[in-house]
Amino acid sequence: MEIKAFDKNNRTHYFLIGKVCTLSDYEELHSLIHDNVKLTNKIIIIDLSRITFISSQGLGSLISLSNSLRGTDINLYLFKPRGEIKQELEMAGVNMVIPTAYTEEELEKMIKVKKKKK
Numbered sequence: 001m002e003i004k005a006f007d008k009n010n011r012t013h014y015f016l017i018g019k020v021c022t023l024s025d026y027e028e029l030h031s032l033i034h035d036n037v038k039l040t041n042k043i044i045i046i047d048l049s050r051i052t053f054i055s056s057q058g059l060g061s062l063i064s065l066s067n068s069l070r071g072t073d074i075n076l077y078l079f080k081p082r083g084e085i086k087q088e089l090e091m092a093g094v095n096m097v098i099p100t101a102y103t104e105e106e107l108e109k110m111i112k113v114k115k116k117k118k
Contacts, residue, residue, distance in 0.1 A: 001025040003032060011043040019053040026061035033065065042074055043111060049080035059092045066098045075099075075114055079107055 002017040014033070020026070033044060046062070048054075066076050078100040081089050086102070089095045099114075101107035 001028070003029060005032065011045055013045045013047060015047045015050060017050040020051055020058040020061075021053060021055040023057070026058065029061065030065055030068075034068070043077070044069075044074060045077045045079050045107070047079045048085055049082060051081070051085050054085055054088055056092070059088060059094050062094055063097055075111070077101060077107060077110060 001020050001022075004015040004017065006013055014029070016029070020029075029046075062078070069076050076098055078089070078095070078098050080102060081100065089100060094100070099110050101110055
């Protein structure tokens with residue numbers, strides 16, 4: 001898996017590219033996000049549009065990441081999962097734990113609602 005990160009509009013975006021299936025993939029993602037948590041924006045978006053496969057361990061890793069950010073003021077969102085990845089997230093209930101947006105408009109609405117609640 002390859003990870004590309006960039007900041008845009010006070011948000012940190014992580015593009016995951018390829019397959020998310022090895023232990024080192026999960027460790028790399030967790031490490032990258034947690035190393036940057038102190039410096040990062042309050043919104044983290046994990047873009048899944050370029051993921052072609054995610055294992056059950058990958059799904060668990062996303063939930064673990066979400067749990068590790070609880071109690072912080074950082075909001076985690078999943079963005080644009082496609083086809084089988086979308087189905088995997090829904091079957092495992094990950095989209096119930098981590099807000100998941102399928103379009104830019106949905107993402108913007110989720111972020112606005114979250115800001116209003118604070």
